[in-house]
Amino acid sequence: xxxxxxxxxxxxxxxxxxxxxxxxxxxxxxxxxxxxxxxxxxxxxxxxxxxxxxxxxxxxxxxxxxxxxxxxxxxxxxxxxxxxxxxxxxxxxxxxxxxxxxxxxxxxxxxxxxxxxxxxxxxxxxxxxxxxxxxxxxxxxxxxxxxxxxxxxxxxxxxxxxxxxxxxxxxxxxxxxxxxxxxxxxxxxxxxxxxxxxxxxxxxxxxxxxxxxxxxxxxxxxxxxxxxxxxxxxxxxxxxxxxxxxxxxxxxxxxxxxxxxxxxxxxxxxxxxxxxxxxxxxxxxxxxxxxxxxxxxxxxxxxxxxxxxxxxxxxxx
Amino acid sequence: xxxxxxxxxxxxxxxxxxxxxxxxxxxxxxxxxxxxxxxxxxxxxxxxxxxxxxxxxxxxxxxxxxxxxxxxxxxxxxxxxxxxxxxxxxxxxxxxxxxxxxxxxxxxxxxxxxxxxxxxxxxxxxxxxxxxxxxxxxxxxxxxxxxxxxxxxxxxxxxxxxxxxxxxxxxxxxxxxxxxxxxxxxxxxxxxxxxxxxxxxxxxxxxxxxxxxxxxxxxxxxxxxxxxxxxxxxxxxxxxxxxxxxxxxxxxxxxxxxxxxxxxxxxxxxxxxxxxxxxxxxxxxxxxxxxxxxxxxxxxxxxxxxxxxxxxxxxxx
Numbered sequence: 001x002x003x004x005x006x007x008x009x010x011x012x013x014x015x016x017x018x019x020x021x022x023x024x025x026x027x028x029x030x031x032x033x034x035x036x037x038x039x040x041x042x043x044x045x046x047x048x049x050x051x052x053x054x055x056x057x058x059x060x061x062x063x064x065x066x067x068x069x070x071x072x073x074x075x076x077x078x079x080x081x082x083x084x085x086x087x088x089x090x091x092x093x094x095x096x097x098x099x100x101x102x103x104x105x106x107x108x109x110x111x112x113x114x115x116x117x118x119x120x121x122x123x124x125x126x127x128x129x130x131x132x133x134x135x136x137x138x139x140x141x142x143x144x145x146x147x148x149x150x151x152x153x154x155x156x157x158x159x160x161x162x163x164x165x166x167x168x169x170x171x172x173x174x175x176x177x178x179x180x181x182x183x184x185x186x187x188x189x190x191x192x193x194x195x196x197x198x199x200x201x202x203x204x205x206x207x208x209x210x211x212x213x214x215x216x217x218x219x220x221x222x223x224x225x226x227x228x229x230x231x232x233x234x235x236x237x238x239x240x241x242x243x244x245x246x247x248x249x250x251x252x253x254x255x256x257x258x259x260x261x262x263x264x265x266x267x268x269x270x271x272x273x274x275x276x277x278x279x280x281x282x283x284x285x286x287x288x289x290x291x292x293x294x295x296x297x298x299x300x301x302x303x304x305x306x307x308x309x310x311x312x313x314x315x316x317x
Numbered sequence: 318x319x320x321x322x323x324x325x326x327x328x329x330x331x332x333x334x335x336x337x338x339x340x341x342x343x344x345x346x347x348x349x350x351x352x353x354x355x356x357x358x359x360x361x362x363x364x365x366x367x368x369x370x371x372x373x374x375x376x377x378x379x380x381x382x383x384x385x386x387x388x389x390x391x392x393x394x395x396x397x398x399x400x401x402x403x404x405x406x407x408x409x410x411x412x413x414x415x416x417x418x419x420x421x422x423x424x425x426x427x428x429x430x431x432x433x434x435x436x437x438x439x440x441x442x443x444x445x446x447x448x449x450x451x452x453x454x455x456x457x458x459x460x461x462x463x464x465x466x467x468x469x470x471x472x473x474x475x476x477x478x479x480x481x482x483x484x485x486x487x488x489x490x491x492x493x494x495x496x497x498x499x500x501x502x503x504x505x506x507x508x509x510x511x512x513x514x515x516x517x518x519x520x521x522x523x524x525x526x527x528x529x530x531x532x533x534x535x536x537x538x539x540x541x542x543x544x545x546x547x548x549x550x551x552x553x554x555x556x557x558x559x560x561x562x563x564x565x566x567x568x569x570x571x572x573x574x575x576x577x578x579x580x581x582x583x584x585x586x587x588x589x590x591x592x593x594x595x596x597x598x599x600x601x602x603x604x605x606x607x608x609x610x611x612x613x614x615x616x617x618x619x620x621x622x623x624x625x626x627x628x629x630x631x632x633x634x
Contacts, residue, residue: 012519016521023340023341024340024341024343026341103519106516106517137465137599137601137602137604138601138602140517141463141464141465141466141513141517142461142462142463142464142483142513142514142517142518143461143462143464144459144460144461144462144518145459145460145461145462146458146459147458147459147460148454148458149458166459167518170518170519171517171518171519174518174519174520174521175519175521177521196458196459197459199423200423200457200458200459200484200488201459201461201484201487201488201491202329202420202487202488202491202492203491204333204491204492204494282454284454284455285454285455287454
């Protein structure tokens with residue numbers, strides 16, 4: 001099947017213009033936000049998007065706003081040409097790849113803001129490129145916080161992560177203006193945070209969570225897997241394997257969360273990993289439970305060498 | 318001139334449907350968010366909206382999210398029928414009055430959120446009416462924070478005010494989907510916060526700030542003026558009068574902010590008011606200055622009895 005080449009848009013004004021134009025023709029837009037270095041998990045989201053909308057937009061943007069200074073922003077893998085090849089191979093293709101350079105650069109003029117006092121003071125104080133890390137009074141300073149859901153699990157070890165995610169997703173929603181947006185369940189806490197944000201801020205966007213895609217041996221697909229050594233790659237299987245065993249045990253009646261968590265932690269540590277957290281939480285509120293009596297999700301984050309991986313499994317009781 | 322009666326919409330889904338319908342016809346929408354009990358200041362915003370868009374939507378909603386428990390939510394004045402009469406008297410009229418009952422009630426089902434795990438757990442956990450003050454794991458918990466601009470001036474004495482304003486304006490923008498929105502300069506800090514938020518979150522909305530409308534004796538129009546006793550009403554003139562004197566003094570070369578602020582504080586206190594703050598700040602960054610060398614705004618908040626009033630004057634140097 002010969003697939004179309006996606007239109008590459010790098011400018012947010014152009015992106016918005018494209019969306020408005022398509023909307024005015026009555027077309028619906030499905031949106032898959034990514035940080036690039038695409039794998040089968042992303043491709044599954046793109047395929048799913050085709051089922052929900054006339055047109056599909058994929059964004060590729062490594063968002064500096066969700067990394068803290070000590071994290072792996074500088075080494076986050078990228079391969080824009082490879083990404084576009086992969087997207088072209090998706091049945092039906094992708095209509096637009098939105099690949100902005102810097103979403104926190106507000107430039108020297110700001111068309112969305114009109115200063116009607118006529119003071120003329122703006123020109124002198126505009127400072128060109130503005131990064132989200134600056135704080136000179138004109139830099140980015142608006143953050144969307146989903147205050148309770150962002151606190152636990154990944155929020156504990158990555159304190160600015162979810163405010164960065166919620167903020168950039170808000171920006172992307174406002175630029176791309178989609179009808180439907182798709183997020184993978186591998187980032188389970190992120191999915192719930194985005195769903196809550198969409199409800200609380202009244203975005204007219206339907207959020208769809210898509211199942212985790214795994215390698216044939218069970219490792220959850222992640223752009224960060226590329227950084228694992230062969231040995232770490234083998235050790236990392238301890239996450240999905242111990243989670244699977246825990247799910248089977250729970251389904252057989254072992255509903256004590258302390259014991260289930262201990263077994264997962266032990267398995268990962270024995271394999272050579274360092275557990276960041278292992279938590280069994282309500283699927284919607286993400287509140288930790290002591291016994292499994294209703295649908296929960298077992299979430300794990302663990303380090304293998306310098307690579308931090310996350311994974312989870314839903315247990316539906 | 319016989320003016321049309323506005324359509325009254327109370328449901329956010331209906332509001333959005335109206336906007337989408339109008340947009341699909343190529344119409345532009347101007348939006349004036351208010352808390353009702355309209356005065357000439359609001360009417361000036363509505364008239365200005367007519368200059369910028371084909372259609373005008375006015376929202377009337379007293380937002381609980383911006384009041385702290387000790388503040389005057391319960392006594393905030395309202396008069397929806399009077400408001401509609403006033404809007405009908407505006408030349409050209411108003412197309413829609415959006416008057417929702419509770420923007421933080423997410424009901425028992427949430428069309429924007431699809432739980433695709435098929436667990437069926439949602440129905441049991443949904444809790445009917447959800448207020449922004451609840452914290453049972455399903456209540457409103459997403460807040461938009463403009464972190465630096467919200468800290469000073471009114472933010473000092475009203476700690477949740479601006480996050481509440483930024484959040485409800487985000488909600489209203491997502492529901493009403495306007496091209497242009499108008500805010501009065503009386504709430505100067507609010508205007509700058511909304512402008513910054515719109516820039517930082519990439520809303521495709523032009524923000525226009527409109528000049529303060531004053532009573533003939535100089536008192537800035539405010540819905541809260543109705544709570545002033547005749548004596549307090551007279552005392553309150555000390556704000557606008559002392560600000561005017563300060564502006565004239567500055568224009569004549571008195572640029573020392575400490576002295577200018579002291580003269581305003583003294584005038585208000587001698588009249589019987591209690592000053593919350595008196596600050597001279599940069600018009601855009603709202604950073605306090607020591608000497609007036611560039612465009613500033615002199616902002617004041619003061620109590621007269623149980624009524625807290627704000628006012629400001631721009632000084633363009």
